Amino acid sequence: MKMHLIIFAALLSLCQLAACKEDEPRAPQGGPEEVSYPHRYYIDPENGSYYNTGHSPSQAWESVDRILERSWKAGDTILIKRGTVYNGSLTLRGSGSAEAPIVLGSYGDESLPLPEIAGGGSYEAILIRNVQYWELQDLRITNKGEAPRPKIAGIRIEADNIEGGVMNHIHIRRCEIADVYGTKTHHNEGGGSGIFYYNVIGGPNPSSFHDLVVEECRLTDCQRDGLTGYLSTGDRSLRKANTGFVFRRNVFEGIPGDQIIVNGCDDALVEYNIVRNCAPGDFADESVPNRMEAAAALWCIHSDGTVFRYNTVQDHKATWDGQAFDVDQNCRNTLFEYNISYNNTGGWLMLCPSDVAFDRNFVSQEGTVVRYNVSINDGTRDYVKGNGQTLSSTIDVVGRVGGCHFYNNTVIKTRSAATHADNTAITFDSYTNIEGSLVFTNNIFYNTTGTANPFTKVGTGEFIDDRGLILRNNCICGYQEGTIPGSGGHNVGTILTDPKFVRLVEEFTASNNLVDKEQILAGLQLAAGSPCIGAGAEIADEPVFPLTTDFWGERIGNARNIGAYNH
Template identity: 35%
Template sequence: MRIKIRKKSLSQCILLLFSVLMISCSSDTERCYYMDATNGNDANDGLSADKAWKSLERAKLVTFRPGEKLLLKRGEIFGGELEVTGKGTSAQPVIVDAYGEGDKPCIVGNDTSLYAMRVFNSDYVTVQNIEIVNTGRKPLPGRTGLKVECRDYGVSRNIRIHNLMIRDVNGSLVKELGGGSGIYIVNGGDSVASRFDSLMIENCHILRCARNAMIWSGYYDRSNWHPSKHTIVRNNLIEQVPGDGIVPIGCDSTLIEYNVMRDCPEVLPATEAAAGIWPWSCDNTIIQFNEVSGHKAPWDAQGFDCDYNSTNTLIQYNYSHDNYGGMVLVCDSGERGFSVGNKNSIVRYNISIGDGIRPNETRAGMFSPGIHVAGPVKNTLIERNIVHLNAKPSAAIDRSMIVSDSWNGYADSTFFKKNIFYTAETSQFAMTESTNNHFNDNWYLGNYRKLPSDGTLKTSNVLYQQKVLDVDKNGYQGLYTLMDERQAGGETCHFVNKESIEDFFANME
């Protein structure tokens, strides 16, 4: 009898010990680490607000496991660089977040920091509700606020950047010197090809960052191309950024929607070209429901761009206004080898108001057409767009509606269908030596030096006169009826309504 009882007790003890170990492992994978720049101490274990760590250096010692959190106290300023490496799962992501009450916790980079925060070689990591500042005493080429990087790693999955304020990053204003950015996404590696899958950047506010807002650096050579896939960039507000806004590089199947870029300062050197939202070395990019305004780059400065080494770029339902350049650039450098050119771009259902107002000479003289097609792009479709060119502030400003010119070659097979071209002053179409331009069923409202060959061209429309020009000759009030007001970065902005603009074109017939 005693032996039976002892065996039973031993069995119960083993089960109890196993349960304790399981509970301990479960607790470990859900633990939170706290940081408090004022009252913390790096000698603490960091596992409660009362025993928080103090410095960002202490957090570098941790590789975060599934379900773990790193929490920064609100209202605190943390100096230095925060390094995060986490191995979460879909069910238990690693989370970097804020705790307490008050303003977002703020990470401020050192004087020579190339980044204030980096997420490196990670999976299923969410970073949210944090402010990032990286201002040195002088501009530093390549400086960024947040760097998201995978190198010699393989596939970095499901990194989510949410509700960050990234501001006052003083990188270089010159692209060739390394530029600078609010967010910098880097993938590469020689021993292990590395890329991102399902990276998401949403609800962030990027303010006063030089040179760019968010830009990628990845594999661009088509002989060694390992594209990041399924990226989503959504509902971000970009303000007072002088260069490029959102530029995926080396990506496939990227969705960029409901973002706003506005109020770009006129500070870039005369050599610099930049635009709002555009892909390079990318396939199957969708850019939709975005607003870009006030871009003042010395060259380009369009709201949107279908750039080269890319195929199947779709730009639709966007709003471009008051940019020095026009609504859109479609271009190909003519270089081959690493590049596949620019093929099958589609630009449709976009609205441009008051673009093309560059007051200064460019490398090509006074140049700011509403639509610019440059180089040997192939099979481009531009349809059902509204390009409303207002009176220009000075007589010297370019008044061209469309220019298709050379960049080591000319465009071939460009289709312009059912677009509304309105000009308040005499405009022109300069197709130069481009070939197989097909203009079909467009409206040409206003005066033009010479109209392109269009078998079904129309020079007046009662609906546009009544709904737009009679309401406001500058187009804003009338065309706002085709848009929704929606929040981006806490600000009310205008986004094209898909059903409204499609119905408008249907009723134009």
């Protein structure tokens, strides 16, 4: 009898075990079970739930507000579903590490729009302050209120009295920053930026950035500026430079003011960016004595070793300045190479080390190199500014330039303003005439406008001939007779005839007025019989910026041509 009971109990246990297995959840047929990631958090405002784990798409949280509820840790990844919009602003908390940064990005159907953080007129849509090792990617950031808000930002990055003194590794990639609705002028504490960085070096714990990268982003319709920075002081006795800055392959459209500012940096790299379709600049209200608003596209201030290369800038329309490029106060060893500029209101390039600030422990501008660039029809301003000048020369030299070398650039001017034409190649404003401070070698200046085209002129201050400016082996064609200064060693080997290009490139109508580099490469080669072939002077090796190729990317070798075509 006992044996029968034992056998019966065993059979009953087997039946119960089989029944339990039949009731267990099974993986869906035709595919593996969804994986849960303990350090990955999904946010789906349409289908998520507050009580979900967040660790898989089916367990997504329901709101971006969850980002605000915790301090994030190294290795965390936060992904927001594409095609969704969050109305509000975010403050990022917690820091990653060099080995495991924190990532804020997107997931879902790639045919849908990027997830949008819509600040709605907040002071910033995303604030990154005194945290580090964050990477933002594949997001859309907007910040438009009902009226313009001064000092507004899409993304604001701040280092202020941070522990350790350095805020590391902030990377922003493949993001869209749009509709940041600031004021169009800086007057009365105005302005606004798509991305704004700010570090305080004058406080008890001086703070700087290291490894700030903005790459493959699109900034559109931001008032006033694109990607800009502010430094609390440029005093060299307090200097703590930002390092590891890279601004690469970004597109700026519909922005009236400064597009990229490098501020307070050592060895920043600005390359392969495109500026186009700029919004018109604006004027301050009638109460401001000088109502024009100064801006340039790509420029640096309080910085050493900045490199601008392979950038394209066109159609800048600022009401003051308005150049494609500028090296400003307190800068040393700045390089501009392989850039294209076209149809910029105020000209091609400005040197602006204003002397008014030298009582602040600033340095004079030293070591600027401008080589193998192409400028086409820059300088089209058609109104007189508040100081009575049009000021749209190709190059504007302002203040204490202590050592600058322009060589092997090609500058073309075939079109100008209809009424207030200023087709001057170089304008001097308060230039300090330091001996040999401004050297031009192997450049082409080709002008066919036929009106208001002196090669040099003085806007303000005094220009002393045969002192600061040196011209060596340049082709200067189409400028007014008697306006090319210098004698003896200050003006050597000048060619005054047509440089003879394969095809003169002056417009880009075939590409909807957008710069077409292939047209430039095909057309601006020197034709057979050009007087510029082999007529250049030898350029000594650059100790800071070694050179290997011309604008076409070809090795220079022993070629000594005039202009950007030199192989």
